[in-house]
Amino acid sequence: MSGILTTPTADRLTAVRITESALATSGVASLAELQAWLAERRRTDVAAVERVPLDDLERWHTDPGTGNIVHDTGKFFRIEGLSAQVGGAAVPAWTQPVVNQPEIGILGILAKEFDGILHFLMQAKNEPGNFDGVEISPTVQATRSNYTQVHRGNPVPYLEYFRDSGSGSGRAAGRHRVVADVLQSEQGAWFFQKRNRNIVVETEEDVEVLDGFAWFTLGQIHLLLARDAVVNMDARTVLSCLPFSGAGLAASFPFPGQDFRNALLRSCSDDAGGLLSTGAILSWITETRTRQEVRAGTVPLRDVEGWVRAGGTVSHESGLFFNVMGISVRAGHREIGSWCQPMVEPIGIGVNAFLVKRVDGVLHALVHARVQPGYLDVTELAPTVQATPGNYSWLPAAARPRFLDEVLAAPPEAIRYDSLLSEEGGRFYHARNRYLVIETDPGHAEDPGADFRWLTLHQLVGLLRHSHYVNVEARSLIACLHSLSGAAG
């Protein structure tokens, strides 16, 4: 309780240091060394994953009263039913299976400065649902069951930096400093009110680098983010919560005048204005939450309609949306060597796309205030388009998302980012979405309607200091957009 801290200066300094790290493509290791390390991890850290009928999952059972799929301990997560009513929607009411995992996990990245540049300690982690094996993940990616040792695996390395961050206790001037720390939601289509703690802690201590971990600059992570399925969802969401400032950089890194990166860096800057004031954005979000009447709650899995449990899986009668299926895993590098679990297996590849445009030289992204029954607070800001195109063959025509056809028909020269990224491989089996950033002309969608608004990146990152504002798909795209500010752009 020594002195008075003035927030804005300290925060701005951190944001500039993070942006400097984003521009650094060389760190304690070169990119080539990190790539070789990752390739080696992919070769050695392999898991044998096999499909198993839901009825045969060891240590899991189907509750006779509800049909829910639960672990024998009652812990971890469970597959239940969800009943949703969304007043006025094209599909105003439905039921579906849902993953209910009420405990809050930790997604933590440890940061440390080497030679004046911030580095981030990333883990090469294999999850059973990953399409391509090992991906780059946060330093710590642990459910509460993990870190409280419910399943008696090995202790979670580096956990101590995030469990006793000392953030609020007046000890912030110690050897660890919290850079970002916020609860964020996860996939509202498959999870019921799931949230994780997204936290970044900077340390000045010496840190032992364990097997399977390596220090990256943000620029190095960004270069890998340009590739398919290398940086996992958990890493992307934590990275999106980093303060990120273009202040001063647009001048000191003078890209040619009309370069996309100039508009991007200006969009990240706290002194660039946006089309809307902060007050107008908050009021619009409040309005979307008041206008829509949403009721959602869990129901017994056996009461969901239109879904069939047969052949060891739960599937929709149309064959669309997703399946609930089971896997068995044998792995060498996990806390637990082998286990079984149910998973959600999406049908088809989704598209998550931001339309962006420059307004007075400042990039704006078109966000969608989207209702998903898994959100705690009615709506969250989603990408312009977040959809699996195949699903709409079954749904009423009015349900077809606005801007979907425009995104699918975007000409190559308008595409600023395009990668096939995986969703969380601990709960989702081979879930991949195509992430796109598409630039449109400044006059496009000037009045985008009640559910859409054009926001700057600085405004989105400001919202990301708080819960309930930006959904996980939009957070991934924000990380992708930030990645375009440096060499990856």
Add this chain to the structure above:
Amino acid sequence: MSGILTTPTADRLTAVRITESALATSGVASLAELQAWLAERRRTDVAAVERVPLDDLERWHTDPGTGNIVHDTGKFFRIEGLSAQVGGAAVPAWTQPVVNQPEIGILGILAKEFDGILHFLMQAKNEPGNFDGVEISPTVQATRSNYTQVHRGNPVPYLEYFRDSGSGSGRAAGRHRVVADVLQSEQGAWFFQKRNRNIVVETEEDVEVLDGFAWFTLGQIHLLLARDAVVNMDARTVLSCLPFSGAGLAASFPFPGQDFRNALLRSCSDDAGGLLSTGAILSWITETRTRQEVRAGTVPLRDVEGWVRAGGTVSHESGLFFNVMGISVRAGHREIGSWCQPMVEPIGIGVNAFLVKRVDGVLHALVHARVQPGYLDVTELAPTVQATPGNYSWLPAAARPRFLDEVLAAPPEAIRYDSLLSEEGGRFYHARNRYLVIETDPGHAEDPGADFRWLTLHQLVGLLRHSHYVNVEARSLIACLHSLSGAAG
């Protein structure tokens, strides 16, 4: 979509105009005129409220399957049961009756400048649960059932300013301007996840002043807030969400050097530092939400344990906490002339108190990150003490709130604010709490423990732009603290 708005300047200007209004004790009407008007309303707008057994409430019935008390239309609100588990708490699990009202209502105040001073259009409103009849309430105080005309009463006056605020649609430069607009929670002890839209809109239009309405400066409202039961809860919560800045005022209104008001105005200013940075405060809130495992959900009212339905009410077997009872109302000035409804009737008068202290000349309030099962997001910041002392005779000794004894024993010279204010009279019968601000010495509670932190008023008002941060009792106290900056101080 004309130009670029820069937020901070516009927001700061509004905050200064609001503070100027707080210093104005004379407006389009004098305080004496407003008091005479209020006295006249209290004389003429009277309602006959009678206790009625729950079994005899017209148009309400007890659901035979659940024991829940519901309206015959299924709308408005219902009395259900709540089951709560709070891991590690002194009372780790309990059930109780709860008011479930999932619709989001509007609490709106219309603002307009007269002779360069912002005025607020307040309503003299009688609610059946009020202890003293008419109180000062927002321009609009309407449930969704009210404003969508479910009960076919008269239209809600002035509603159009708040339903089509045009805030986010790029029409913000029109004749109405949103000053504040945020969903805020209500009493977490009696409501299940109840929230209202707190909204302030400034207009430049001519406004017809209807019977029962009058324009007040903020300073005039503040003078009435010093009295018992004049400014109602709905008005207090909306007022707390106003941007409020002490910037520049500490200099231009030079109270004597050690005056409490100087420290208060500095605490409201965006250039005064606090003991904690914004990042540290947000991280602490995240930590409290991660640490506590809370499960809460509605259950059938007949399944609550320790509560008895007898003699036409539902009461706790100890006689403590609250009763659920019924009333019949005959009123002349309401949308509907007469009706019946169930209400929550608290036993005893609660204490809601902030301990405050000066740190380097800046006032700080000690907030408590409090779990209440009615919150959507685990914890909200509450007063230092929020308790009904009589209830603790029944609860385990460990449940006795920290700082309660200190607050109850505060010497008169330390008390900066002390009034008996009512809670929402539409759902609560004669619910009154004593609101206190008590100044302690700068060295007090320097390390207040995991659940408490010292925050400035500017930091609290910053959090109030967002949902889920500050509970309704703390919001009332923030309005009370703001009231001390002017003549009422």
